[in-house]
Structure formats: C-alpha cells, structure tokens
Amino acid sequence: MFLFNHKTKFNDLSITTAHELLMAKKITSVELTKFFLNRIKKLDKKLNSCLTVLLREALSQAKLADDRISKGECGELLGIPYLLKDNILVKGIKTTAASKMLANYIAPYNATIVERLKEAGAVLLGKTNLDEFAHGSSTETSAFGLTRNPWDLSRVPGGSSGGSASAVSADFCIFALGSDTGGSIRQPASFCGLSGFKPSYGRVSRFGLIAMTSSTDVIGPLTKTAEDSAIVLQTIAGFDKFDLTTKKELVPDYLKNIDKDIKGVRIGIVEEFLDLGLEPDVKKGILEALNIFKSLGAEIKKISLPYNKYSIPVYYIITPSEVSANLSRLDGLRYGFSFTYKAKGKTEENFSEIYKHNRGESFGPEVKRRIMLGTYALSSGYFDAYYKKAMAVKEKIKQEYQNIFNEVDVIITPSSAHTAFKIGEQINDNLKMYLEDIFGVGPSLAGLPAISIPAGLSQGLPFGLQIIANKFEEEKVFNLAYNFQKITNFHKQKPKF
Amino acid sequence: MAISKEDIKKVANLAKLDLNDIEIDNYQQQLGKILEYIDILKEVEVSDLEFLGLGDEDVNQVRLDEASSWPQDEIDIALEQVIDKEEHQVKINRIL
Numbered sequence: 001m002f003l004f005n006h007k008t009k010f011n012d013l014s015i016t017t018a019h020e021l022l023m024a025k026k027i028t029s030v031e032l033t034k035f036f037l038n039r040i041k042k043l044d045k046k047l048n049s050c051l052t053v054l055l056r057e058a059l060s061q062a063k064l065a066d067d068r069i070s071k072g073e074c075g076e077l078l079g080i081p082y083l084l085k086d087n088i089l090v091k092g093i094k095t096t097a098a099s100k101m102l103a104n105y106i107a108p109y110n111a112t113i114v115e116r117l118k119e120a121g122a123v124l125l126g127k128t129n130l131d132e133f134a135h136g137s138s139t140e141t142s143a144f145g146l147t148r149n150p151w152d153l154s155r156v157p158g159g160s161s162g163g164s165a166s167a168v169s170a171d172f173c174i175f176a177l178g179s180d181t182g183g184s185i186r187q188p189a190s191f192c193g194l195s196g197f198k199p200s201y202g203r204v205s206r207f208g209l210i211a212m213t214s215s216t217d218v219i220g221p222l223t224k225t226a227e228d229s230a231i232v233l234q235t236i237a238g239f240d241k242f243d244l245t246t247k248k249e250l251v252p253d254y255l256k257n258i259d260k261d262i263k264g265v266r267i268g269i270v271e272e273f274l275d276l277g278l279e280p281d282v283k284k285g286i287l288e289a290l291n292i293f294k295s296l297g298a299e300i301k302k303i304s305l306p307y308n309k310y311s312i313p314v315y316y317i318i319t320p321s322e323v324s325a326n327l328s329r330l331d332g333l334r335y336g337f338s339f340t341y342k343a344k345g346k347t348e349e350n351f352s353e354i355y356k357h358n359r360g361e362s363f364g365p366e367v368k369r370r371i372m373l374g375t376y377a378l379s380s381g382y383f384d385a386y387y388k389k390a391m392a393v394k395e396k397i398k399q400e401y402q403n404i405f406n407e408v409d410v411i412i413t414p415s416s417a418h419t420a421f422k423i424g425e426q427i428n429d430n431l432k433m434y435l436e437d438i439f440g441v442g443p444s445l446a447g448l449p450a451i452s453i454p455a456g457l458s459q460g461l462p463f464g465l466q467i468i469a470n471k472f473e474e475e476k477v478f479n480l481a482y483n484f485q486k487i488t489n490f491h492k493q494k495p496k497f
Numbered sequence: 498m499a500i501s502k503e504d505i506k507k508v509a510n511l512a513k514l515d516l517n518d519i520e521i522d523n524y525q526q527q528l529g530k531i532l533e534y535i536d537i538l539k540e541v542e543v544s545d546l547e548f549l550g551l552g553d554e555d556v557n558q559v560r561l562d563e564a565s566s567w568p569q570d571e572i573d574i575a576l577e578q579v580i581d582k583e584e585h586q587v588k589i590n591r592i593l
Contacts, residue, residue, distance in 0.1 A: 108574035
C-alpha cells in the first residue's frame with residue numbers, strides 16, 4: 001500500500017487499491033469524487049467523453065458512502081466513483097443514447113444494474129458518450145460530437161463505448177460501464193489500453209439498457225485491471241425478474257479462484273486469425289503473449305474456426321433487423337424528438353407523415369442505414385434469403401464454438417487487427433467500419449464471455465488481446481487475465497494526457 | 498446485389514423514415530454494397546440443422562400476465578415528456 005497525503009493524485013487507483021485506502025480511512029469517497037469531478041471539468045474539453053456530469057448528485061452519494069463506511073460497511077464498490085454509458089437509464093437523469101431523438105429524454109426508472117451499483121454504494125459521476133444508439137465502432141456517430149482517444153487526440157477511442165473507454169483511460173473515474181453487442185466494450189478497451197469485459201449473454205440484466213440488438217446486447221465493465229472487471233461483474237450479475245433472459249442459477253464467486261495458477265490450462269489459438277491483416281506489432285505482441293501464458297504452464301493448441309468468416313455478414317443481418325424493430329417504438333409522440341406535431345398538430349395531419357418527419361429529422365445516418373437494412377432484410381420476399389439464413393448460420397457459428405470448447409478451455413485472439421485509427425479515416429466506408437468487429441462478433445453471436453486486456457504498444461498506441469471462454473465460464477477468462485497481468489505491465493501503461 | 502431506387506423508397510416508407518434525395522441515392526449505393534458482401538452466406542450449407550436460433554438454454558420463460566403497480570414518481574416523469582396529454586393519458590391526433 002502506498003502512503004497517502006493530500007497532494008497525492010488518485011490517477012493510478014484501481015478498485016482494489018481505492019477500496020483498501022477507503023477501508024483504512026486514509027481517504028474518503030468525497031475526496032475521491034471531488035478529484036475525479038475536477039479532472040473531468042478541467043480536461044474533458046479535450047476528449048468529449050462525458051455527456052452529463054452529476055456534480056451535486058455525485059457528492060451527495062459520496063457523503064452517503066462515507067457514512068456507510070464509518071458505520072462499518074465494507075463492500076468493494078462502496079464509495080468508488082464510476083461513469084455510465086449514456087444508453088443505460090438512471091431515474092430522473094437525461095439518457096440520450098447520443099441521439100437527437102432522445103436529446104431531452106429523462107429516464108423514469110433505474111436500470112437494474114444502476115440499482116445494484118447504488119445498493120453497493122458506487123458513486124455515479126455522470127454519463128458517457130457513445131455512437132448514436134451504440135451503432136458504430138468509433139464514437140464518431142454521436143449526435144453530440146465525437147470523442148477523442150487520450151493516447152492520441154487525433155484518433156478515435158473505438159466504439160461504441162468510446163466515451164467510457166476514453167474516460168477510464170484519462171483517469172476521469174475508477175471504472176465505467178459500457179454495453180457490448182458485437183465488440184463495443186472490447187474494441188474500445190483495446191484502443192484505450194484497458195481491461196474491457198463482455199459477460200455471457202444472460203449473465204447481466206438488460207433491463208434499462210436502451211435496446212439495440214436484444215439477442216446479443218450485454219452490459220459490462222471497462223476497468224484498469226481484469227480483477228476490477230471481476231469485482232464489477234460480481235455486483236451487477238444475476239437473475240432479474242425484469243429480464244427473463246437472465247440465468248436463474250446463483251452467480252459464482254469470481255474472485256475466489258482468480259489467482260489460481262494456470263498450469264495445464266488449454267489455450268486455443270485460431271491460426272487463420274493471425275493472417276487477417278494484423279499490424280506487425282499486434283501479431284508480434286499476441287505471439288509474445290502466448291509465450292507468456294506458456295511460461296505460466298498453459299498448453300497452446302492450434303485450432304481453426306472456419307465459420308467465423310461468416311460472422312460479420314450474419315451480424316449485419318441480425319443486428320439491423322433487430323435495430324429496425326427496437327427503434328420502431330421511437331415515434332416522438334410519447335417521448336423524444338417531435339418535429340411537426342406541435343407546430344402542425346392539426347387533426348388532418350397524416351399519422352404516417354408525423355412518424356416519418358420525427359424519425360427522419362432526428363436519426364443520424366448510421367441509424368437510418370441500419371433501420372433501412374433491417375427493414376429490407378425482414379421484408380416480405382427477402383426474409384428467408386436474409387434473416388432466416390443468417391439465423392441458421394449463427395447456429396453453425398455457435399455449434400463450432402461449442403465443439404472447440406471440448407478441446408480447449410479458452411481461446412485467445414487479437415482484440416482488433418490494429419491500434420486506434422485516425423478520426424475521419426473510416427467514417428465514410430461503412431463496410432470497412434463493420435469489419436472492425438471481425439474478432440468481436442463471433443463470441444457475441446454465440447453469447448460467450450470475453451475480455452480484452454492490454455498486450456502491448458505499437459508506435460505508442462495500445463492494443464489488446466481477447467480471451468474467450470465457453471458460456472457462463474467467466475471465471476476462466478478472469479483467471480487467465482489475472483495471471484497475465486500479475487507478471488506483465490501492459491495494463492499499467494498510461495497515455496501522456 | 499443491385500437495389501433499385503423504388504425499393505429504397507418502399508423500404509423507407511415501411512421503416513417510417515423521411516429520406517431526402519441525397520439520402521435515397523446514398524442508401525441505394527450503400528445497401529447494394531452491403532447486400533453484395535452479405536451474399537457470401539449463400540455458400541453455407543445449413544440444411545442439416547435441426548432447429549433455428551434458440552438453443553436449449555434460451556427456452557422461453559413465462560410469467561403471469563398481471564398488472565403491477567408502478568411508483569407514482571416514475572409515472573410522473575414519464576408523463577411529463579408526453580407531447581400532449583389529457584388526464585394522465587397520451588393525447589394524439591385522430592387516426593381515422
């Protein structure tokens with residue numbers, strides 16, 4: 001433990017180190033909260049990672065947490081400041097999904113995970129930027145301006161949870177929550193040098209998450225260490241009567257065996273992935289990481305996932321299809337953007353025209369593109385050729401993973417083929433942007449847990465490796481990641497921001 | 498796969514989206530390109546599959562269809578955002 005005095009900066013604190021200091025009464029939650037709120041105020045002009053900052057609310061939550069600590073409570077998230085992606089509902093607070101459609105929307109209730117974090121005593125500092133409705137891989141499609149990467153301000157932080165990733169990387173909070181549908185936590189974690197964890201589908205409640213693709217959406221943490229991800233998951237995981245896709249079984253203790261050695265663990269490495277246009281440094285870094293796992297006693301086995309090449313086309317049928325259905329509820333009448341209704345709200349106004357105006361005026365180009373694609377794929381005459389076929393191939397992808405997990409315990413892949421790209425470089429090439437998710441989509445379609453952890457730097461920019469396990473085997477992911485971070489320092493490297 | 502301008506207009510109508518001429522042109526090109534890429538799925542043989550989509554672990558869970566009360570403050574927040582209302586109900590134009 002390091003010695004604390006009032007000049008100490010809290011930049012380096014993880015959940016575990018902050019928790020120790022709080023419990024030892026060397027710092028208070030109010031001090032921590034003020035420190036991070038000040039940083040956001042001073043520095044977020046450069047990044048635009050936060051859409052809403054909750055000054056008063058955060059300080060009153062911090063005071064409450066300090067009271068609970070003084071009464072002897074000792075929960076691991078008690079008094080720990082965090083940020084939340086702005087597609088997750090907080091009662092009485094603006095929740096925009098980074099869309100003009102919901103620019104003034106006030107959430108009437110808390111998401112289940114927000115309730116659980118509140119009970120645990122975590123302190124909510126504010127809401128973070130994202131690609132509009134989480135549609136994107138760069139946080140450039142937000143209606144409220146793009147977010148920048150603290151490692152290089154001319155580059156994207158990844159997406160769609162780019163605001164959360166950028167903020168944790170810039171030390172604006174100790175952890176953040178994101179959502180991951182096809183890589184939206186893991187790719188930004190890779191671009192910003194963080195540990196980003198996507199739980200198994202059904203492990204964490206989606207109640208209060210603005211739906212994008214209901215069959216693969218999952219909420220998960222972006223943290224400074226893999227152990228921190230396990231701590232956050234422990235709090236937010238478990239059955240929720242408001243989301244019946246959550247698993248009823250008890251949530252295991254993710255920290256109990258996290259430090260167990262990994263002797264004899266079978267790691268699968270997908271041979272063909274190493275030839276998918278990886279930057280040389282990324283390829284080198286992944287191979288070196290495998291040697292590190294080997295030195296810790298793991299067995300490396302070459303495997304092949306031939307159906308993975310179909311994961312992007314499958315994803316870009318299923319996702320837009322569900323997007324078009326999920327966003328159809330947004331009509332600007334009950335809530336949200338209203339273009340014509342007030343101005344021209346006469347009885348002769350055609351209803352269909354009101355919907356079209358409200359939606360046409362307030363959705364951005366990527367959202368419209370996905371709604372169009374999904375509506376087309378689901379329309380009469382094309383349904384069998386696109387949606388039904390995609391669902392069948394998704395099943396093949398799932399089966400392939402299930403079979404592979406008879407041979408290996410975990411699979412390791414790059415998190416992304418490259419480091420963060422330049423702002424504007426890919427925004428006009430939507431197909432190239434869709435291919436950003438090449439390593440992320442497979443585990444999403446199969447509902448598997450996966451983490452991205454830092455694995456090195458290439459020309460001063462971080463890149464990550466991905467560890468995937470079979471469904472509901474998140475312990476294996478954390479165990480491997482923890483052991484890797486115990487003997488490496490990649491996760492401790494910080495941007496000169 | 499080529500997609501016609503008429504198809505784009507038809508889909509936009511189904512999706513309840515106002516699109517201007519530039520958007521129609523853009524989406525015609527972009528959707529065509531994406532669908533062309535997606536055509537790779539034609540080469541996958543799936544006739545051996547016994548079921549589609551839902552695995553065993555995802556079987557539907559059911560609950561009773563009962564009305565449950567919602568906290569009044571949450572109802573108030575929701576209703577404050579309605580464009581037009583009358584006595585706790587959303588007021589819209591006549592449909593017919």
